[in-house]
Amino acid sequence: MSKPVFPLADARTVADDGDDLRFCSTCAFSQACLAEGMDKGQLGELHLLVEHIGPLHTGDHVFRTGDPFSFIAAVRSGTVKTYVVDGDGRERVLGFHLPGEVIGLDAIDDERYPCCAVALDTVTLCRFSFSRMAELAAQLPGLQRQMFRLMSRDIGAANRLAGDWSADQRMAAFLLGISHRLASRGFSATRFALTMARADIGNHLRLASETVSRVLTRFQDDGLIVVERREVELRDLRRLEALAAPLLGA
Amino acid sequence: MVESFTVDSEVLRRYDVAGPRYTSYPTAPQFSATFGERELRQAISVTNDDPIPRSLSVYVHVPFCRSACFYCGCNRVISQDSARGEAYLVRLYHEVELTASLIDRDREVVQLHFGGGTPNFLSPTQLGEAVDTLRRQFRLSRSVDAEMSIELDPRALSPDDVSELAAIGFNRASLGVQDFDPEVQQAVNRVQSIEQTLSIIEACRRHGMRSVGVDLIYGLPRQNEAGFAATLNTVIAARPDRVAVYGYAHLPQLFKAQRPIRAEDLPSPAGKLALLMLAIRKLMASGYRYIGMDHFALPDNELALAQERGTLHRNFMGYTTHADTDLVSFGMSAISHVGATFSQNFRELDRWQGAVDEGRLPVFRGLHMSPDDILRSDLLQHLMCNAEIPVAALERRHEICFDDYFKDALLRLQPMIDDGLVRIKGDRIVASPQGRLLLRNIAMCFDHYLGAGESAPIKFSRAI
Numbered sequence: 235m236s237k238p239v240f241p242l243a244d245a246r247t248v249a250d251d252g253d254d255l256r257f258c259s260t261c262a263f264s265q266a267c268l269a270e271g272m273d274k275g276q277l278g279e280l281h282l283l284v285e286h287i288g289p290l291h292t293g294d295h296v297f298r299t300g301d302p303f304s305f306i307a308a309v310r311s312g313t314v315k316t317y318v319v320d321g322d323g324r325e326r327v328l329g330f331h332l333p334g335e336v337i338g339l340d341a342i343d344d345e346r347y348p349c350c351a352v353a354l355d356t357v358t359l360c361r362f363s364f365s366r367m368a369e370l371a372a373q374l375p376g377l378q379r380q381m382f383r384l385m386s387r388d389i390g391a392a393n394r395l396a397g398d399w400s401a402d403q404r405m406a407a408f409l410l411g412i413s414h415r416l417a418s419r420g421f422s423a424t425r426f427a428l429t430m431a432r433a434d435i436g437n438h439l440r441l442a443s444e445t446v447s448r449v450l451t452r453f454q455d456d457g458l459i460v461v462e463r464r465e466v467e468l469r470d471l472r473r474l475e476a477l478a479a480p481l482l483g484a
Numbered sequence: 485m486v487e488s489f490t491v492d493s494e495v496l497r498r499y500d501v502a503g504p505r506y507t508s509y510p511t512a513p514q515f516s517a518t519f520g521e522r523e524l525r526q527a528i529s530v531t532n533d534d535p536i537p538r539s540l541s542v543y544v545h546v547p548f549c550r551s552a553c554f555y556c557g558c559n560r561v562i563s564q565d566s567a568r569g570e571a572y573l574v575r576l577y578h579e580v581e582l583t584a585s586l587i588d589r590d591r592e593v594v595q596l597h598f599g600g601g602t603p604n605f606l607s608p609t610q611l612g613e614a615v616d617t618l619r620r621q622f623r624l625s626r627s628v629d630a631e632m633s634i635e636l637d638p639r640a641l642s643p644d645d646v647s648e649l650a651a652i653g654f655n656r657a658s659l660g661v662q663d664f665d666p667e668v669q670q671a672v673n674r675v676q677s678i679e680q681t682l683s684i685i686e687a688c689r690r691h692g693m694r695s696v697g698v699d700l701i702y703g704l705p706r707q708n709e710a711g712f713a714a715t716l717n718t719v720i721a722a723r724p725d726r727v728a729v730y731g732y733a734h735l736p737q738l739f740k741a742q743r744p745i746r747a748e749d750l751p752s753p754a755g756k757l758a759l760l761m762l763a764i765r766k767l768m769a770s771g772y773r774y775i776g777m778d779h780f781a782l783p784d785n786e787l788a789l790a791q792e793r794g795t796l797h798r799n800f801m802g803y804t805t806h807a808d809t810d811l812v813s814f815g816m817s818a819i820s821h822v823g824a825t826f827s828q829n830f831r832e833l834d835r836w837q838g839a840v841d842e843g844r845l846p847v848f849r850g851l852h853m854s855p856d857d858i859l860r861s862d863l864l865q866h867l868m869c870n871a872e873i874p875v876a877a878l879e880r881r882h883e884i885c886f887d888d889y890f891k892d893a894l895l896r897l898q899p900m901i902d903d904g905l906v907r908i909k910g911d912r913i914v915a916s917p918q919g920r921l922l923l924r925n926i927a928m929c930f931d932h933y934l935g936a937g938e939s940a941p942i943k944f945s946r947a948i
Contacts, residue, residue, distance in 0.1 A: 239883070431533030444590045447536045454536070461536050463823075 237422040239465070240332070241312055241355060241429055286310070288358035296337065296351040296359065303345045305361045306338035312357030313429040317437075318349045327438040330354070330430055332412070334419045338364070339385050355429045395439065399481055404439040405449045406477035409459070413468055424471070427464040492918060493757055495903055500753060503928045505777070506868060507800050508826060509861040510851060512819065514933055515828055519850030525586060527825040531810050532588040538810045539625070540587070541595040542618065543801060544576070545815030547833065548605040550640060553674045555662070555704060555732050557739045559817035559831050560601040569606045572815075572833075575840045577617050579814050582845055584621035587812070593618070594625045594809060597801045598634040598654075604641050608648035615652050629786070629805065631656060633695075638680050643687035650691035657688050658697035658726070664718055665711030668704050671749055678718055685722050695785060697726035702759035704732050705749035712759050716766045725785040728802075729763045730778050731756070764921070776868055776923055779803055796869040803869070824853040856932060859884065864927050871920045876911035896929040 288310070290296065296307060296314060314331040328349055331337050341347045342364070371378040395404065417423035428435065436446040453459045458474055460467040468474060475482075504511040531537055547561045548569060561568075596618065603611065611634075618624065633656035634649065649657075661681055662674060669675045681698075688696045698719050702712065719727060734750060736742040751759065764774070772780040773788045779802065781787040790796040790805040797804050799811055800819055811821040817831040827850030830836040839846035853861065859882045867873055875886045887894065897913075900906045905919030906926060915926060928934055 236883075428535050432535050432537070433533065435535070443588070447590065450536050463531075463534050463538075466535065 237420065240416050240421040240426040285361040286358065287361050288312075288353075288356075290353040290357040290359070292353060292355055294353045294357075296353065296357075297347045298350045299347060301347045303338070303341035303347055303364065306336055306341075306364050306367065307351075307359040307361045308336050309333050310358040310360055313354040314351050314357055314359075315354050315430060315434060316349045316351045325437065327434050329438065330412075330434075332415050332419070333421075335415070336384050339381070354431075354434075395481075397481065401439075401441050401445050401449050402452070403477055403481055404441065405446070405453070406458075406474045407481040408435065408439055409466065409468060410471075410474055410478050410482070413471075424468045426466060428466055429464065493754075493761060495905070495918065496757055496761075496921065497753065498903075499900075499905075499922050499925045500757070501925070501928075503924050503934075504931070506864055506924065506927050507798075507802075508819070508821065509864045509927075509931070510826070510853070510857055510933060511931075512826075512828065515826060515849040515851050517849045519825070519827060519847070519852065521845040521847050523825065523850060523852070524820065524822065524827045524845055524847050527822045527827075528583075528586045531823040532586075532591070537588060537591050538808060539592050539594045539806070540622065541597070541799060541801065541804075541806065541809040541811045542593050542622065543811060543813040543818055543820075544596075544598045544603075544614065544618075545600065545813065545818040545829075546572075546598060546603040546605055547601040547816045548572070549600065549602045549637075550605060551673065552741055553662075554672045554742055554744045555701060556741045557733060557735065558601065561816075561833055563605075566605075566607070569610060573606070573610060573614060575837050576614065576814055578843075579840045579846065580617060580621050582840070582843065583812060583814070587622070589623060591623070591810075592625045593622045593630075594627070595631040595801070595804060595806050596624065596633070597631070599801070600635055602637045602640065603634050604636050604645070608645050608652070611649065612652045631804065631806065633657065633801070635660065636684065638684040639674075639676050641684055643683055643690075646684060646687035647691050650688075650693060655693055656695040656697075657693055658699055658728070659684060659724075661698050661715070661719065662701045663704055663707060663712060664715040665707065667706045668711060671705040671745070673744070682718075682722055685724060695725040697728060698722075698724040699728045699730065700763065701730050701732050702763060703734075703751060703756040705745050707751055707759060708755075709758055709762055713762060713766070716763060720766060720770045720772075723782070725782050726787065727767060727772060727780045728778050729760070729767075729780070731760065774920060775803055776871060776920060777803075791869065794870060798865060798868045820850075824858060826850050826853070855882075858882075859889075860930055860932060863930055867915070867927055867930075868923055871915040871923065873913040874911070875913060890930065893930045897926065900926060900929070 287307075290312075299318060309331050311333055314337055316328040316331065316337060317325050318328065319325055331351075337351050338347065340349065367377075367381075371381055399407075412426060412428075413423045416426050430438075432446045433443045435441075436443045439446070441449070450459065450461055453474075454461055456473075458468070458470045460469060545559075546569075547559060548563050549556075549560050550562070550564055552562045596615075598611070598614075606614070615632075624630065632654045634654050636657050636659050638659050638661075646657075659681060660674075661676070662672065663669065664676075664678050664681075666675070685696055685698070700715065700719065732750075734742060734745065734747070736745070750756075767780045768774065771782065773783055773791075775781050775787050775791060775796070777798075779787070783789075786805050787796060787803050795805065795807070797807060799809070800813070800821065810823065811819075813820045813829070815829065816833050816836040817829055819826060819828045827847045829846045830839060830848045835848070836846045851857075859878070862881070863873055863878055866878075878884070879886050897906060900919065900922070901908070905916050905922055907914050907916060915923060919926065
């Protein structure tokens with residue numbers, strides 16, 4: 235049986251709710267904690283609050299810019315978009331957060347969330363009290379490393395797009411990025427749904443909506459991908475990787 | 485593709501049961517009033533957001549006819565008053581504006597169809613104005629294979645009118661004929677001379693229409709083999725690119741228009757079948773290809789070519805060469821198919837008009853397709869266009885095990901397999917040449933809403 239196609243909820247990816255002793259399979263921190271020899275029971279003793287929230291529906295906000303920082307959250311299923319609104323009222327999409335990824339880390343500095351986070355489809359989350367998490371991280375080097383990794387990944391993703399790349403290069407890097415992230419959570423690496431609107435993709439990649447569709451159409455005509463409504467199939471990873479290499483190597 | 489085949493009338497007779505025509509799946513009777521304007525707006529917005537939004541097909545319904553053909557089962561309004569066309573167009577433009585404002589401008593219209601009713605109830609000037617309005621509100625494709633088609637009643641049209649229609653951009657026409665037999669024409673209240681009809685076909689050609697089609701009907705009152713054979717000979721001699729041969733469905737309890745038809749004038753089931761076989765024999769012997777579901781085309785016509793390449797599609801307007809599009813439809817009773825939804829406009833002129841006047845999308849019912857609907861619709865699309873079901877491709881695309889998922893359907897299909905109408909060939913289920921005449925029956929086996937073994941309720945016409 236092939237791997238599940240995102241965002242399909244599947245026993246192999248999200249149905250595992252964990253229990254008193256085990257983590258959800260998509261938990262962003264489970265690997266780090268387990269590596270420290272801690273199970274969920276021990277975390278409970280440390281009064282680390284892990285709270286399941288959702289399902290949120292399309293358009294529901296997890297937090298908004300300026301809300302006091304009280305938690306970070308890991309996506310368990312669905313997609314969360316983070317964005318800011320600039321002085322002219324224009325939205326700028328910061329990123330898309332897939333199962334196993336964490337939102338709210340960028341609030342650590344100011345004690346307030348610097349962006350909005352909104353559900354793009356049906357989303358469930360794990361919410362952590364950040365202060366408790368920080369206390370715990372101080373005792374657990376592995377957890378601390380994991381948090382640093384997550385934070386630097388956020389920054390890296392933003393920096394990669396800042397360069398002077400062509401539309402084709404940006405799009406190839408975007409598709410491969412999603413592919414890698416989903417694959418690491420047990421989803422199919424070559425088939426997935428783009429749960430975000432093309433305007434959001436364009437905004438994130440700094441391309442016009444029409445350009446997003448034109449580039450994807452060209453990729454399709456060239457046999458790199460097949461697009462059917464929201465579903466994308468990557469047909470030629472090697473050529474996509476070659477296109478994206480300058481960005482991914484940067 | 486099949487050039488010729490023998491037809492076993494005994495087998496066809498056994499499969500003459502009532503069933504839908506599957507211009508959509510699910511079929512219109514499944515639409516629900518819980519689907520309204522809000523749902524259509526939402527569906528349009530979702531499709532705008534797709535990574536590659538689909539191109540558009542646009543349908544415009546012109547409900548008026550100058551006289552009532554008794555066989556008709558369409559939503560139409562009988563009127564001699566041209567002013568009604570003008571009033572209708574005012575609302576139609578309003579509806580077009582309301583809808584077009586919701587659709588992203590980079591989505592190209594690759595197929596535009598005017599149907600009815602009688603589109604040429606409107607003058608060429610009015611039709612030109614309607615097309616101009618659509619051009620202003622949508623991006624009409626300038627590609628050579630962009631389709632602009634219109635259904636024409638040759639009785640209310642001159643060859644000069646055709647020249648104007650071609651100048652507007654119409655490049656495909658289908659002409660209502662039904663039967664040239666005068667007795668039949670009188671019995672159905674549609675008297676139309678051969679000369680009128682041929683002059684319009686000729687004018688369509690002269691003005692560069694890429695495809696001219698003729699619609700015939702078998703099973704009409706007073707119809708007989710001799711008369712229908714003469715009609716077929718006349719039509720074949722004119723060599724239209726496409727010929728549709730529809731079975732007349734006598735459902736007077738459902739269609740008031742049909743009540744003047746006397747049941748005793750109708751051919752017997754055997755007589756009706758003989759008329760169909762006559763049409764198939766003559767058309768095939770004259771070089772027409774059978775496309776499927778009542779449609780024939782010359783081998784060099786785009787439909788026949790697309791079928792050979794495996795790129796034929798089917799939507800509410802019938803067979804088309806255009807790949808999956810979102811269908812946006814305007815006018816009374818018109819049905820749209822946007823994303824995974826169907827929606828239908830009010831079927832009464834005053835209610836449609838009332839909604840548009842209030843600035844609302846005039847939707848009165850529709851549905852959201854379930855994943856099961858989408859799977860079965862995909863299967864039926866392949867069946868209708870290619871006369872086969874691509875089992876392995878469907879399993880992959882929809883992540884199912886075909887034999888498990890369609891266990892009941894395959895049981896229902898077994899008699900057709902036993903009769904040699906359907907064969908299982910490796911990873912495909914293929915209709916035999918004769919089975920291709922019974923695509924509707926094959927489709928019914930896979931229709932979730934018909935239920936196991938039951939025949940359809942009376943709201944559907946018979947298969948033959």
